[in-house]
Amino acid sequence: DTAVSQTPKYLVTQMGNDKSIKCEQNLGHDTMYWYKQDSKKFLKIMFSYNNKELIINETVPNRFSPKSPDKAHLNLHINSLELGDSAVYFCASSHLAADTQYFGPGTRLTVL
Amino acid sequence: AQKITQTQPGMFVQEKEAVTLDCTYDTSDPSYGLFWYKQPSSGEMIFLIYQGSYDQQNATEGRYSLNFQKARKSANLVISASQLGDSAMYFCAMREGSNAGKSTFGDGTTLTVKP
Numbered sequence: 001d002t003a004v005s006q007t008p009k010y011l012v013t014q015m016g017n018d019k020s021i022k023c024e025q026n027l028g029h030d031t032m033y034w035y036k037q038d039s040k041k042f043l044k045i046m047f048s049y050n051n052k053e054l055i056i057n058e059t060v061p062n063r064f065s066p067k068s069p070d071k072a073h074l075n076l077h078i079n080s081l082e083l084g085d086s087a088v089y090f091c092a093s094s095h096l097a098a099d100t101q102y103f104g105p106g107t108r109l110t111v112l
Numbered sequence: 113a114q115k116i117t118q119t120q121p122g123m124f125v126q127e128k129e130a131v132t133l134d135c136t137y138d139t140s141d142p143s144y145g146l147f148w149y150k151q152p153s154s155g156e157m158i159f160l161i162y163q164g165s166y167d168q169q170n171a172t173e174g175r176y177s178l179n180f181q182k183a184r185k186s187a188n189l190v191i192s193a194s195q196l197g198d199s200a201m202y203f204c205a206m207r208e209g210s211n212a213g214k215s216t217f218g219d220g221t222t223l224t225v226k227p
């Protein structure tokens with residue numbers, strides 16, 4: 001069983017479109033995260049949710065909107081996609097906010 | 113502001129030898145955690161090892177050990193008996209107790225194991 005899963009694994013889309021990435025964890029963790037890894041491999045946190053409540057919201061354009069329907073899911077919706085949004089997006093989860101984070105396989109988003 | 117520095121963009125090691133990947137950090141928070149992750153070419157992020165700021169012993173996990181020098185604010189990863197499958201990018205990360213949930217990652221070190 002996959003601990004942290006993301007769909008889709010690859011996403012290719014045109015500029016201006018709206019897209020969503022889904023994340024699910026079956027580890028029973030309370031906290032989930034979204035990270036962005038750019039072309040230089042730099043990894044930066046975007047959002048964190050604890051028990052469906054937003055606890056971290058880094059300086060991210062408001063075109064990005066996370067949604068947590070329950071504590072096992074954290075989806076990322078992106079409006080009006082731009083070329084600069086091309087990156088690998090990782091979902092992660094941890095038992096508590098201070099614990100080790102376990103990452104999903106990543107979603108490679110390419111905006112044309 | 114917290115900061116993680118990995119000064120080695122790339123490292124090479126001969127198979128079966130040990131290698132040390134450097135990581136220094138900057139924080140004024142007395143409570144923090146340090147993590148190492150491995151990212152192979154396939155792209156996934158794999159957790160390797162964790163060290164808490166109050167831990168008295170250096171963390172070890174199999175062939176991985178963390179050389180924690182608190183006064184120097186360094187948390188180097190030591191991989192013993194390198195294997196070809198260890199070739200990957202390695203990230204050091206830190207989380208402060210006062211800012212739980214927010215991890216800051218270093219820029220990573222690419223390790224290449226030579227046969």
